Amino acid sequence: MCSPPNPTKSKVSVYASGEQAMMDASQSRRHLLLLPLLKRFVQWGITANHLTGLSLLCGIGFCFSYGMPWDQAKLLAFSLLLLHVLLDGIDGPLARFQKIAGNRGSFTDTISDQLVVTFTTITLIHYGEATIIAGSLYLFFYTLVVAFAMIRSSLAIPYSWLVRPRFIVYAWLPVETYFLPGTLNYLLWIFTFLLGWKSLTGFYKIRKKL
Template identity: 35%
Template sequence: MAPPRRTTTSMAIEGLGSSGDIMSGGSWSHRLVRPMVRPLVGTGVTPNHLTTLRLVTGLGACAALMVGSALWNGWGGILWILSLLLDYADGELARIGKMATPGGHRYDYVVDNLVTSLFFVAIGVGLRQSVLGEWTVLLGVLAGVSVYLCGVLAEALDRRLPAGDKALSGAFGFNPEDVLYLAAPLAWCDWLLPLLVGAAVGAPVAMAVIGLNLLRHRKSVTTDPSLPGVIVGAAKRQG
Protein backbone atom coordinates (compact mmCIF):
# COMPACT_ATOMS: atom_id res chain seq x y z
CA MET A 1 0.00 0.00 0.00
CA ALA A 2 1.31 3.46 -0.86
CA PRO A 3 2.46 5.56 2.11
CA PRO A 4 0.07 8.30 3.28
CA ARG A 5 0.39 11.57 1.46
CA ARG A 6 2.51 14.20 3.18
CA THR A 7 0.62 17.46 2.99
CA THR A 8 2.21 20.88 2.89
CA THR A 9 0.70 21.63 6.29
CA SER A 10 2.13 18.53 7.95
CA MET A 11 5.55 19.22 6.48
CA ALA A 12 5.38 22.80 7.71
CA ILE A 13 4.61 21.64 11.25
CA GLU A 14 7.52 19.24 11.21
CA GLY A 15 9.80 21.86 9.70
CA LEU A 16 9.07 24.58 12.21
CA GLY A 17 11.80 23.32 14.47
CA SER A 18 14.38 24.09 11.82
CA SER A 19 13.08 27.42 10.61
CA GLY A 20 14.82 30.66 11.51
CA ASP A 21 14.15 32.06 14.93
CA ILE A 22 12.22 28.98 16.16
CA MET A 23 15.16 26.69 15.49
CA SER A 24 17.16 27.18 18.69
CA GLY A 25 16.76 30.70 20.03
CA GLY A 26 20.50 30.92 20.59
CA SER A 27 21.21 34.34 19.07
CA TRP A 28 21.99 37.42 21.14
CA SER A 29 18.68 38.96 20.13
CA HIS A 30 16.79 35.88 21.33
CA ARG A 31 18.59 36.03 24.65
CA LEU A 32 17.71 39.71 24.94
CA VAL A 33 13.96 39.27 24.38
CA ARG A 34 13.58 35.97 26.24
CA PRO A 35 13.17 37.49 29.75
CA MET A 36 10.53 39.85 28.37
CA VAL A 37 8.64 37.11 26.55
CA ARG A 38 8.69 34.39 29.21
CA PRO A 39 6.08 36.10 31.46
CA LEU A 40 3.67 36.12 28.50
CA VAL A 41 3.45 32.32 28.37
CA GLY A 42 0.01 31.21 29.52
CA THR A 43 -1.48 34.72 29.52
CA GLY A 44 -3.40 34.39 26.26
CA VAL A 45 -0.88 36.46 24.33
CA THR A 46 0.06 34.59 21.16
CA PRO A 47 3.00 34.89 18.76
CA ASN A 48 0.59 36.33 16.19
CA HIS A 49 -0.18 39.20 18.56
CA LEU A 50 3.52 40.05 18.70
CA THR A 51 3.84 39.67 14.94
CA THR A 52 1.01 42.18 14.53
CA LEU A 53 2.84 44.60 16.83
CA ARG A 54 5.94 44.00 14.71
CA LEU A 55 3.89 44.97 11.65
CA VAL A 56 2.45 48.11 13.27
CA THR A 57 5.78 49.37 14.62
CA GLY A 58 7.54 48.54 11.36
CA LEU A 59 4.98 50.47 9.32
CA GLY A 60 5.24 53.29 11.84
CA ALA A 61 9.00 53.40 11.32
CA CYS A 62 8.47 53.52 7.56
CA ALA A 63 5.95 56.36 7.85
CA ALA A 64 8.33 58.35 10.04
CA LEU A 65 11.29 57.89 7.71
CA MET A 66 9.24 58.99 4.69
CA VAL A 67 8.97 62.48 6.18
CA GLY A 68 12.69 63.01 5.76
CA SER A 69 13.32 65.28 8.77
CA ALA A 70 15.82 64.74 11.58
CA LEU A 71 13.05 64.62 14.18
CA TRP A 72 11.04 61.97 12.36
CA ASN A 73 14.17 60.01 11.49
CA GLY A 74 14.82 59.81 15.22
CA TRP A 75 11.38 58.39 15.90
CA GLY A 76 11.72 56.11 12.91
CA GLY A 77 14.93 54.65 14.32
CA ILE A 78 13.30 53.99 17.70
CA LEU A 79 10.28 52.29 16.14
CA TRP A 80 12.56 50.27 13.88
CA ILE A 81 14.57 48.87 16.81
CA LEU A 82 11.32 47.96 18.57
CA SER A 83 10.00 46.28 15.43
CA LEU A 84 13.15 44.19 15.03
CA LEU A 85 13.00 43.05 18.65
CA LEU A 86 9.35 42.08 18.23
CA ASP A 87 10.37 40.03 15.21
CA TYR A 88 12.50 37.90 17.53
CA ALA A 89 9.96 38.00 20.34
CA ASP A 90 7.18 36.33 18.35
CA GLY A 91 9.40 33.40 17.41
CA GLU A 92 10.75 33.11 20.94
CA LEU A 93 7.22 33.02 22.38
CA ALA A 94 6.28 30.34 19.84
CA ARG A 95 9.33 28.30 20.84
CA ILE A 96 9.19 28.46 24.64
CA GLY A 97 5.37 28.45 24.74
CA LYS A 98 5.13 25.56 22.26
CA MET A 99 2.75 27.63 20.13
CA ALA A 100 4.44 27.19 16.75
CA THR A 101 1.99 26.67 13.88
CA PRO A 102 2.29 26.70 10.08
CA GLY A 103 -0.11 29.65 9.94
CA GLY A 104 1.93 31.62 12.44
CA HIS A 105 5.13 30.87 10.58
CA ARG A 106 3.55 32.02 7.33
CA TYR A 107 2.21 35.23 8.92
CA ASP A 108 5.63 36.03 10.38
CA TYR A 109 7.28 35.35 7.01
CA VAL A 110 4.90 37.65 5.11
CA VAL A 111 5.20 40.45 7.67
CA ASP A 112 9.00 40.25 7.75
CA ASN A 113 9.28 40.46 3.98
CA LEU A 114 6.74 43.25 3.71
CA VAL A 115 8.11 45.46 6.49
CA THR A 116 11.78 45.09 5.55
CA SER A 117 11.06 45.82 1.89
CA LEU A 118 8.94 48.89 2.64
CA PHE A 119 11.62 50.12 5.03
CA PHE A 120 14.07 50.71 2.18
CA VAL A 121 11.38 52.25 -0.02
CA ALA A 122 10.55 54.63 2.84
CA ILE A 123 14.21 55.61 3.22
CA GLY A 124 14.34 56.40 -0.49
CA VAL A 125 11.23 58.58 -0.29
CA GLY A 126 12.56 60.38 2.77
CA LEU A 127 15.85 61.19 1.04
CA ARG A 128 14.27 62.70 -2.08
CA GLN A 129 15.57 66.15 -1.05
CA SER A 130 19.15 64.88 -0.71
CA VAL A 131 21.98 65.39 -3.18
CA LEU A 132 20.68 62.49 -5.31
CA GLY A 133 17.22 64.01 -5.57
CA GLU A 134 14.39 61.84 -6.85
CA TRP A 135 16.86 59.09 -7.74
CA THR A 136 16.71 58.00 -4.11
CA VAL A 137 13.11 56.89 -4.65
CA LEU A 138 14.22 54.59 -7.45
CA LEU A 139 17.10 53.31 -5.33
CA GLY A 140 14.66 52.62 -2.51
CA VAL A 141 12.33 50.68 -4.80
CA LEU A 142 15.28 48.71 -6.22
CA ALA A 143 16.53 47.84 -2.74
CA GLY A 144 13.04 47.05 -1.44
CA VAL A 145 12.07 44.77 -4.31
CA SER A 146 15.43 43.01 -4.16
CA VAL A 147 15.13 42.46 -0.41
CA TYR A 148 11.62 41.08 -0.88
CA LEU A 149 12.78 38.64 -3.55
CA CYS A 150 15.73 37.65 -1.36
CA GLY A 151 13.24 36.60 1.30
CA VAL A 152 11.09 34.66 -1.16
CA LEU A 153 14.06 32.87 -2.73
CA ALA A 154 15.69 32.14 0.64
CA GLU A 155 12.46 30.59 1.93
CA ALA A 156 12.23 28.39 -1.17
CA LEU A 157 15.87 27.37 -0.80
CA ASP A 158 15.46 26.55 2.90
CA ARG A 159 12.78 24.00 2.00
CA ARG A 160 15.26 22.18 -0.22
CA LEU A 161 18.19 22.16 2.19
CA PRO A 162 18.88 19.45 4.81
CA ALA A 163 17.24 19.98 8.19
CA GLY A 164 19.13 22.58 10.21
CA ASP A 165 20.74 24.22 7.17
CA LYS A 166 19.71 27.72 6.14
CA ALA A 167 20.09 29.73 2.96
CA LEU A 168 21.31 32.62 5.12
CA SER A 169 23.08 31.48 8.27
CA GLY A 170 24.64 33.55 11.03
CA ALA A 171 27.69 33.28 13.26
CA PHE A 172 28.89 34.29 16.73
CA GLY A 173 25.33 34.73 17.98
CA PHE A 174 24.28 37.05 15.16
CA ASN A 175 21.83 36.42 12.33
CA PRO A 176 22.23 38.01 8.87
CA GLU A 177 19.19 40.22 9.44
CA ASP A 178 20.80 41.69 12.56
CA VAL A 179 22.61 44.11 10.26
CA LEU A 180 19.28 45.95 10.09
CA TYR A 181 19.85 47.15 13.65
CA LEU A 182 22.45 49.52 12.21
CA ALA A 183 19.74 51.42 10.36
CA ALA A 184 18.57 53.04 13.60
CA PRO A 185 21.86 54.75 14.58
CA LEU A 186 22.40 55.65 10.92
CA ALA A 187 19.01 57.37 10.94
CA TRP A 188 19.87 59.21 14.15
CA CYS A 189 23.19 60.37 12.65
CA ASP A 190 21.64 61.37 9.30
CA TRP A 191 23.66 58.72 7.43
CA LEU A 192 20.79 56.99 5.67
CA LEU A 193 22.00 57.87 2.17
CA PRO A 194 25.08 55.58 2.32
CA LEU A 195 22.83 52.83 3.71
CA LEU A 196 20.40 53.25 0.83
CA VAL A 197 23.10 53.19 -1.84
CA GLY A 198 24.72 50.14 -0.23
CA ALA A 199 21.38 48.32 -0.08
CA ALA A 200 20.57 49.20 -3.70
CA VAL A 201 23.86 47.60 -4.74
CA GLY A 202 24.12 44.72 -2.26
CA ALA A 203 20.52 43.47 -2.24
CA PRO A 204 20.36 42.67 -5.98
CA VAL A 205 23.70 40.86 -5.71
CA ALA A 206 22.43 38.81 -2.76
CA MET A 207 19.22 38.08 -4.66
CA ALA A 208 21.21 36.77 -7.62
CA VAL A 209 23.42 34.56 -5.44
CA ILE A 210 20.45 33.03 -3.60
CA GLY A 211 18.60 32.56 -6.88
CA LEU A 212 21.53 30.70 -8.43
CA ASN A 213 21.81 28.46 -5.37
CA LEU A 214 18.10 27.72 -5.59
CA LEU A 215 18.39 26.76 -9.26
CA ARG A 216 21.32 24.49 -8.45
CA HIS A 217 19.33 22.68 -5.73
CA ARG A 218 16.19 22.42 -7.85
CA LYS A 219 18.10 20.51 -10.49
CA SER A 220 19.05 17.88 -7.91
CA VAL A 221 15.47 17.34 -6.68
CA THR A 222 13.06 14.80 -8.17
CA THR A 223 9.41 14.13 -7.54
CA ASP A 224 8.17 10.86 -6.04
CA PRO A 225 4.96 9.63 -7.79
CA SER A 226 3.66 8.30 -4.46
CA LEU A 227 3.87 11.80 -2.95
CA PRO A 228 1.96 14.06 -5.38
CA GLY A 229 3.05 17.67 -5.26
CA VAL A 230 5.61 17.04 -2.52
CA ILE A 231 9.31 17.34 -3.14
CA VAL A 232 11.19 14.20 -2.25
CA GLY A 233 14.20 16.07 -0.91
CA ALA A 234 12.00 17.91 1.58
CA ALA A 235 10.28 14.69 2.65
CA LYS A 236 13.52 12.76 3.09
CA ARG A 237 15.07 15.35 5.35
CA GLN A 238 12.20 14.80 7.79
CA GLY A 239 12.67 11.02 7.95
Protein backbone atom coordinates in the same frame (compact mmCIF):
# COMPACT_ATOMS: atom_id res chain seq x y z
CA MET B 1 -7.23 -3.41 7.03
CA CYS B 2 -4.25 -1.13 7.39
CA SER B 3 -4.91 2.58 7.32
CA PRO B 4 -2.52 4.74 5.30
CA PRO B 5 0.08 6.57 7.35
CA ASN B 6 -0.59 10.20 8.14
CA PRO B 7 1.62 12.47 6.07
CA THR B 8 4.15 14.40 8.11
CA LYS B 9 4.38 18.07 7.40
CA SER B 10 7.85 19.24 6.48
CA LYS B 11 9.14 22.26 8.30
CA VAL B 12 9.10 25.31 6.07
CA SER B 13 11.75 27.87 6.89
CA VAL B 14 13.49 30.85 5.33
CA TYR B 15 16.76 30.03 7.08
CA ALA B 16 19.80 28.42 5.54
CA SER B 17 20.97 25.09 6.91
CA GLY B 18 23.85 26.71 8.78
CA GLU B 19 21.60 29.43 10.20
CA GLN B 20 19.04 26.88 11.35
CA ALA B 21 21.69 24.92 13.22
CA MET B 22 22.90 28.05 15.01
CA MET B 23 19.35 29.08 15.84
CA ASP B 24 18.53 25.66 17.26
CA ALA B 25 21.66 25.82 19.41
CA SER B 26 20.76 29.25 20.78
CA GLN B 27 17.10 28.55 21.51
CA SER B 28 17.71 27.16 24.99
CA ARG B 29 19.78 30.20 25.97
CA ARG B 30 17.17 32.59 24.60
CA HIS B 31 14.47 30.65 26.41
CA LEU B 32 16.24 31.04 29.76
CA LEU B 33 16.90 34.73 29.13
CA LEU B 34 13.32 35.52 28.15
CA LEU B 35 11.56 33.08 30.48
CA PRO B 36 10.29 35.67 33.02
CA LEU B 37 8.92 37.83 30.21
CA LEU B 38 7.36 34.84 28.43
CA LYS B 39 5.55 33.83 31.62
CA ARG B 40 4.19 37.36 31.95
CA PHE B 41 2.90 37.30 28.40
CA VAL B 42 1.10 34.02 29.07
CA GLN B 43 -0.48 35.49 32.22
CA TRP B 44 -1.66 38.51 30.25
CA GLY B 45 -3.09 36.34 27.47
CA ILE B 46 -0.61 37.59 24.88
CA THR B 47 0.20 35.16 22.08
CA ALA B 48 2.96 35.03 19.49
CA ASN B 49 0.49 36.23 16.86
CA HIS B 50 -0.18 39.34 18.95
CA LEU B 51 3.54 40.12 19.04
CA THR B 52 3.89 39.50 15.31
CA GLY B 53 1.03 41.89 14.61
CA LEU B 54 2.43 44.53 16.95
CA SER B 55 5.86 44.13 15.37
CA LEU B 56 4.30 44.74 11.95
CA LEU B 57 2.51 47.86 13.20
CA CYS B 58 5.75 49.24 14.65
CA GLY B 59 7.51 48.66 11.34
CA ILE B 60 4.74 50.43 9.44
CA GLY B 61 4.80 53.18 12.08
CA PHE B 62 8.39 53.87 11.06
CA CYS B 63 7.18 54.70 7.56
CA PHE B 64 4.57 57.20 8.72
CA SER B 65 6.76 58.93 11.29
CA TYR B 66 10.01 59.09 9.29
CA GLY B 67 9.02 62.10 7.21
CA MET B 68 7.06 64.02 9.84
CA PRO B 69 7.97 67.74 9.90
CA TRP B 70 9.14 67.99 13.51
CA ASP B 71 12.54 67.69 15.14
CA GLN B 72 12.21 64.33 16.86
CA ALA B 73 10.34 62.55 14.05
CA LYS B 74 13.30 60.48 12.90
CA LEU B 75 14.16 59.54 16.49
CA LEU B 76 10.60 58.27 16.91
CA ALA B 77 10.85 56.40 13.60
CA PHE B 78 14.10 54.69 14.60
CA SER B 79 12.61 53.79 18.00
CA LEU B 80 9.62 52.15 16.32
CA LEU B 81 11.93 50.24 13.99
CA LEU B 82 13.98 49.03 16.96
CA LEU B 83 10.79 47.93 18.71
CA HIS B 84 9.81 46.05 15.55
CA VAL B 85 13.12 44.15 15.63
CA LEU B 86 12.84 43.36 19.36
CA LEU B 87 9.28 42.07 19.07
CA ASP B 88 10.28 40.04 16.02
CA GLY B 89 12.88 38.32 18.19
CA ILE B 90 10.38 37.44 20.93
CA ASP B 91 7.39 36.04 19.04
CA GLY B 92 9.23 32.83 18.10
CA PRO B 93 10.36 32.01 21.67
CA LEU B 94 6.84 32.77 22.92
CA ALA B 95 5.31 30.41 20.35
CA ARG B 96 7.69 27.63 21.41
CA PHE B 97 6.99 28.35 25.09
CA GLN B 98 3.25 28.06 24.43
CA LYS B 99 3.90 24.93 22.31
CA ILE B 100 2.14 26.39 19.28
CA ALA B 101 5.16 26.88 17.02
CA GLY B 102 4.62 25.62 13.49
CA ASN B 103 4.64 26.39 9.80
CA ARG B 104 1.68 28.78 10.03
CA GLY B 105 3.39 30.97 12.58
CA SER B 106 6.70 30.86 10.73
CA PHE B 107 4.97 31.81 7.48
CA THR B 108 3.07 34.66 9.15
CA ASP B 109 6.25 35.97 10.75
CA THR B 110 8.12 35.82 7.44
CA ILE B 111 5.38 37.72 5.59
CA SER B 112 5.26 40.33 8.36
CA ASP B 113 9.02 40.83 8.15
CA GLN B 114 8.90 41.09 4.37
CA LEU B 115 6.11 43.67 4.51
CA VAL B 116 8.24 45.83 6.80
CA VAL B 117 11.24 45.44 4.48
CA THR B 118 9.03 46.48 1.56
CA PHE B 119 7.41 49.48 3.26
CA THR B 120 10.65 50.78 4.79
CA THR B 121 12.49 50.52 1.46
CA ILE B 122 9.70 52.37 -0.35
CA THR B 123 9.81 55.03 2.39
CA LEU B 124 13.56 55.47 1.96
CA ILE B 125 13.13 55.81 -1.80
CA HIS B 126 10.27 58.29 -1.35
CA TYR B 127 12.30 60.58 0.90
CA GLY B 128 15.42 60.36 -1.25
CA GLU B 129 17.54 58.38 1.19
CA ALA B 130 17.88 55.60 -1.40
CA THR B 131 17.90 55.95 -5.17
CA ILE B 132 15.07 54.34 -7.11
CA ILE B 133 17.40 51.87 -8.84
CA ALA B 134 19.35 50.79 -5.75
CA GLY B 135 16.27 50.57 -3.54
CA SER B 136 14.13 48.78 -6.12
CA LEU B 137 16.76 46.17 -7.00
CA TYR B 138 17.51 45.56 -3.32
CA LEU B 139 13.81 45.05 -2.61
CA PHE B 140 13.28 42.83 -5.66
CA PHE B 141 16.17 40.47 -4.95
CA TYR B 142 15.45 40.41 -1.21
CA THR B 143 11.86 39.31 -1.88
CA LEU B 144 13.02 36.76 -4.45
CA VAL B 145 15.55 35.22 -2.06
CA VAL B 146 12.94 34.93 0.71
CA ALA B 147 10.54 33.20 -1.70
CA PHE B 148 13.27 30.87 -2.99
CA ALA B 149 14.36 30.08 0.59
CA MET B 150 10.83 28.94 1.47
CA ILE B 151 10.54 26.87 -1.71
CA ARG B 152 13.94 25.27 -1.19
CA SER B 153 13.09 24.49 2.43
CA SER B 154 9.86 22.76 1.38
CA LEU B 155 11.85 20.76 -1.20
CA ALA B 156 14.42 19.76 1.47
CA ILE B 157 17.24 21.58 -0.32
CA PRO B 158 17.79 24.64 1.91
CA TYR B 159 20.43 27.23 1.16
CA SER B 160 23.81 26.39 2.68
CA TRP B 161 24.17 30.05 3.68
CA LEU B 162 22.16 33.22 3.27
CA VAL B 163 22.81 36.91 3.57
CA ARG B 164 20.11 38.55 5.68
CA PRO B 165 20.78 42.28 5.34
CA ARG B 166 17.64 43.88 6.74
CA PHE B 167 19.02 44.24 10.26
CA ILE B 168 22.22 45.80 8.94
CA VAL B 169 20.24 48.23 6.78
CA TYR B 170 17.99 49.12 9.72
CA ALA B 171 21.02 49.69 11.96
CA TRP B 172 22.67 51.83 9.29
CA LEU B 173 19.77 54.28 9.03
CA PRO B 174 20.82 56.38 12.08
CA VAL B 175 24.38 56.36 10.71
CA GLU B 176 23.04 57.59 7.37
CA THR B 177 20.97 60.28 9.08
CA TYR B 178 23.36 61.63 11.70
CA PHE B 179 26.93 60.69 10.72
CA LEU B 180 27.51 59.54 7.14
CA PRO B 181 24.77 60.84 4.84
CA GLY B 182 24.82 59.41 1.34
CA THR B 183 26.35 56.06 2.30
CA LEU B 184 23.14 54.02 2.40
CA ASN B 185 23.09 53.53 -1.37
CA TYR B 186 26.54 51.93 -1.32
CA LEU B 187 25.33 49.50 1.32
CA LEU B 188 22.21 48.68 -0.71
CA TRP B 189 24.29 48.00 -3.82
CA ILE B 190 26.57 45.61 -1.93
CA PHE B 191 23.60 43.64 -0.64
CA THR B 192 21.88 43.78 -4.03
CA PHE B 193 24.81 41.97 -5.66
CA LEU B 194 24.89 39.36 -2.88
CA LEU B 195 21.13 38.83 -3.01
CA GLY B 196 21.26 38.68 -6.80
CA TRP B 197 23.83 35.89 -6.62
CA LYS B 198 21.73 33.94 -4.11
CA SER B 199 18.71 34.41 -6.39
CA LEU B 200 20.59 32.84 -9.30
CA THR B 201 21.81 29.88 -7.25
CA GLY B 202 18.35 29.46 -5.73
CA PHE B 203 16.71 29.35 -9.16
CA TYR B 204 19.27 26.81 -10.39
CA LYS B 205 18.80 24.48 -7.40
CA ILE B 206 15.00 24.63 -7.53
CA ARG B 207 14.90 24.01 -11.28
CA LYS B 208 17.31 21.09 -10.90
CA LYS B 209 15.15 19.54 -8.16
CA LEU B 210 11.86 19.78 -10.11
